[in-house]
Amino acid sequence: MNKPLPSSGLERTERLLNLVPYLATHQGIALDDLAREFSVTIAQLTEDLTTLWMCGLPGYTPLELMDLSFDTGVVTISNAETLARPRVMNRDEILALVLGLETLQEDTSLDHDQLTKTISQLVSKLINLVDANVQAKVQVGTSALSAERARLDAAIKARHSVRITYHSISRDEVSERVIHPLEFSSARGFDYVLAYCELTKTYRTFRLDRIVDAKPMVSIKTEHHRESSTNDEQKLAVTLRVHSRMRDVAEGFNLDLVPSQADQSQELQVETFSADWAVRQIMSLGGEVGLKAPQELRKLLQERALRALRAYKA
Amino acid sequence: MASRKNERLINLTIALLATKRYLTKSEIFRTIEGYEGSAESKERMFERDKDDLRRIGIVIDVRGVDPGFEDEPGYRIHPETYSLNLGELNGVEVALLSLAAEAWRGAALSEPAQSALVKLRSLGIASDFDALPNLAPRLNVTSPNFVPLTQAIADRITVTFGYLSAQMQEEARTVNPYGLGSRQGHWYLVAFDKDRLDIRTFRLDRLVGNIALVSKKNSFETDPSFNVLTYLDSTLFEKREVAQMSIRAGRGHALRGDARVISADDEFDLCEISYSDESSFVDTILWHADDVIVHSPDHLRKKVVLHLEALVRAHE
Numbered sequence: 001m002n003k004p005l006p007s008s009g010l011e012r013t014e015r016l017l018n019l020v021p022y023l024a025t026h027q028g029i030a031l032d033d034l035a036r037e038f039s040v041t042i043a044q045l046t047e048d049l050t051t052l053w054m055c056g057l058p059g060y061t062p063l064e065l066m067d068l069s070f071d072t073g074v075v076t077i078s079n080a081e082t083l084a085r086p087r088v089m090n091r092d093e094i095l096a097l098v099l100g101l102e103t104l105q106e107d108t109s110l111d112h113d114q115l116t117k118t119i120s121q122l123v124s125k126l127i128n129l130v131d132a133n134v135q136a137k138v139q140v141g142t143s144a145l146s147a148e149r150a151r152l153d154a155a156i157k158a159r160h161s162v163r164i165t166y167h168s169i170s171r172d173e174v175s176e177r178v179i180h181p182l183e184f185s186s187a188r189g190f191d192y193v194l195a196y197c198e199l200t201k202t203y204r205t206f207r208l209d210r211i212v213d214a215k216p217m218v219s220i221k222t223e224h225h226r227e228s229s230t231n232d233e234q235k236l237a238v239t240l241r242v243h244s245r246m247r248d249v250a251e252g253f254n255l256d257l258v259p260s261q262a263d264q265s266q267e268l269q270v271e272t273f274s275a276d277w278a279v280r281q282i283m284s285l286g287g288e289v290g291l292k293a294p295q296e297l298r299k300l301l302q303e304r305a306l307r308a309l310r311a312y313k314a
Numbered sequence: 315m316a317s318r319k320n321e322r323l324i325n326l327t328i329a330l331l332a333t334k335r336y337l338t339k340s341e342i343f344r345t346i347e348g349y350e351g352s353a354e355s356k357e358r359m360f361e362r363d364k365d366d367l368r369r370i371g372i373v374i375d376v377r378g379v380d381p382g383f384e385d386e387p388g389y390r391i392h393p394e395t396y397s398l399n400l401g402e403l404n405g406v407e408v409a410l411l412s413l414a415a416e417a418w419r420g421a422a423l424s425e426p427a428q429s430a431l432v433k434l435r436s437l438g439i440a441s442d443f444d445a446l447p448n449l450a451p452r453l454n455v456t457s458p459n460f461v462p463l464t465q466a467i468a469d470r471i472t473v474t475f476g477y478l479s480a481q482m483q484e485e486a487r488t489v490n491p492y493g494l495g496s497r498q499g500h501w502y503l504v505a506f507d508k509d510r511l512d513i514r515t516f517r518l519d520r521l522v523g524n525i526a527l528v529s530k531k532n533s534f535e536t537d538p539s540f541n542v543l544t545y546l547d548s549t550l551f552e553k554r555e556v557a558q559m560s561i562r563a564g565r566g567h568a569l570r571g572d573a574r575v576i577s578a579d580d581e582f583d584l585c586e587i588s589y590s591d592e593s594s595f596v597d598t599i600l601w602h603a604d605d606v607i608v609h610s611p612d613h614l615r616k617k618v619v620l621h622l623e624a625l626v627r628a629h630e
Contacts (some may be wrong), residue, residue: 008370010366010370012320013320013323013324013370014364014370014429016320016324017324017327017370018433018436019430019431021433021436022432022435022436024436024438024439025435025436025437026435026438033353036621037432037435038432039428047317049552050317051317051320051321051324054321055324055329056323056325056330057323057328057329058329058345058346058347059345060347061324078529082328082331082332083324083327083328083331085396085397086398086400086434086436087372087394087396087397087398087400087433088371088395088396088397088398088435089398089430089433090371090426091426091464091468092423092426092461092464093426093427093430093433093464094430095423095426095464096414096415096418096423096426096427096430097411097414097415097427097430097465098414098416099414099417099423099453100411100413100415100416100417100451100453101410101414101450103409103414103417103452103453103470104410104413104414104417104449113565114449115406115410115446115447117409118406118407119410122407122410122411123399125394126400126402129400133464135539137467137468137492137493137494137536137541137542138464138467138493138494138495139494139495139496139540139541139542139543140453140495140496149450149451149452150448151448153450154448157380160575167567167568169477169568172565172566172567172568172602172605173564173565173567174567191452191454209499218389220514227324239601242331244480244481245480245481246480246481247478247479247481247482247520248480248500249479250482252507253610257478257519257520257522258522259476259482259483259484259522260481260482260483272358274528280601280602280603281601283598283600283601283603283625284597284601285597285625286596286597286621286624286625287602287621287623287624287625287628290629291629292630298630299630301625301629302625302626302629302630304603304604305603305622305629306604306613306626306627307604308604308607308622309605309619309622309626310604311604312607312615312618312622
């Protein structure tokens with residue numbers, strides 16, 4: 001992620017101020033846990049704690065200085081009442097929480113009046129903390145995948161299998177199968193789970209928004225590991241003649257979204273795992289894109305279009 | 315930044331927070347550790363320190379100490395402006411806020427979400443996750459332009475960027491950003507396009523490279539009642555028309571979610587589906603080839619037929 005503001009060195013000042021209230025409520029925390037929480041190295045953290053140890057109220061005798069101890073690997077703080085309350089949140093922090101809460105609110109699995117009300121109250125509390133300029137201007141709509149995600153997440157951690165109902169877009173079929181989920185990933189705004197699929201006996205990814213239903217199967221432990229993941233599916237090269245709608249082609253076939261120099265129609269090669277899906281994808285572009293090769297696919301596409309036309313003429 | 319400078323900033327914060335009255339500059343220089351050198355250099359140091367603390371969101375209040383006698387200003391930090399006040403929070407609320415922050419893992423606001431989480435945890439209230447159903451929300455916007463755009467929207471700053479046209483050409487745009495919203499898996503920027511003199515909607519993933527902020531703050535007016543999701547719904551996603559079509563049994567799952575089945579025989583289900591954008595609806599229908607046959611409205615049916623004819627011609 002690129003940072004909107006140049007690094008000013010002030011993030012260390014902020015971290016020092018944020019460390020004090022955290023320590024005040026987490027007395028005896030292990031040094032490495034603390035480092036993880038603040039996303040710094042142990043060396044950096046030790047330097048921070050050493051700096052804090054020199055700070056306190058005017059006078060700066062042991063009576064006024066904050067007292068920190070961290071040489072045993074666990075950290076404690078005392079005499080730090082002045083800084084002991086956590087600092088106000090900045091705009092980005094509040095925005096992150098508000099949008100996160102809105103996502104929860106939109107979650108269809110959150111069928112729970114009391115919680116929905118609690119979330120709304122939290123959102124208004126947070127918005128009151130910031131100049132309300134961003135309110136209603138940055139918002140999340142429904143994407144409700146949370147229940148399936150939570151079930152899969154639990155299954156990954158417990159190494160359980162899951163029976164899913166999946167809408168396979170390449171075959172336009174809904175089918176049931178047992179998978180052993182291994183990990184989540186995301187690409188281009190969609191979330192996926194990598195899993196071993198019992199139906200096809202291969203490792204493959206499933207798009208979360210196409211998982212219609214997921215039921216954990218507690219009795220079956222999965223034996224599969226991420227390392228053994230392979231992709232047995234064969235990629236098929238398809239040649240296209242693009243007259244127009246290049247952006248739809250790029251988005252549909254997962255090409256890099258970089259500006260093209262070509263003004264006129266252009267020929268290009270794309271790869272696909274499913275011939276059937278590729279044909280449908282090109283059909284959806286309504287004649288602005290031609291399928292040049294392989295010849296069998298070109299024929300298949302034409303036959304399909306003719307068959308559909310006959311249905312209209314009938 | 316050197317540790318000594320940080321020490322001084324922390325000591326200044328502590329002193330200004332702890333005091334019950336306004337401290338004058340001479341008191342600050344006399345009592346707070348780290349102000350050294352000539353009067354002039356102390357002065358410069360203090361000015362910079364004040365700016366730095368303000369930059370990280372600390373409000374330093376300034377007031378004439380004794381206006382009748384002497385107008386040397388005094389400084390303090392009010393604890394209520396310094397610390398987080400979310401009122402009384404219970405364990406369920408803290409759990410909900412934590413889930414909200416966790417939703418950003420790996421996405422555009424993951425850093426502020428993590429620091430918000432640290433502040434929440436610093437309240438020392440145990441979160442009660444057991445009271446919640448099993449939820450794992452996720453915000454998957456990763457665009458590097460997300461954070462700068464929220465800043466430009468809040469501060470009303472004009473921005474420029476390259477945008478991918480339907481032909482994948484990069485078009486230069488100069489816009490006043492009004493709002494960012496997500497619908498159906500995509501994030502959209504709604505903005506006033508200063509060259510086209512009209513409000514336009516841009517998909518965030520079609521912005522090329524990084525946006526540039528090109529104006530001062532508050533350089534345009536916005537309608538205070540503007541709501542980005544309402545706008546997106548009324549422009550892009552409002553379902554204006556109803557189509558009737560036959561969908562082959564066991565097929566057309568992408569369409570079935572919104573479909574109302576009127577009748578069914580062995581081969582086809584006769585369905586009614588309302589739609590918003592006609593051209594993308596045509597795309598979806600064409601995708602399904604002869605598994606989906608449109609009956610009405612007539613203009614939709616004609617369009618699909620025209621495209622099917624074009625497809626046949628293009629593949630002869």
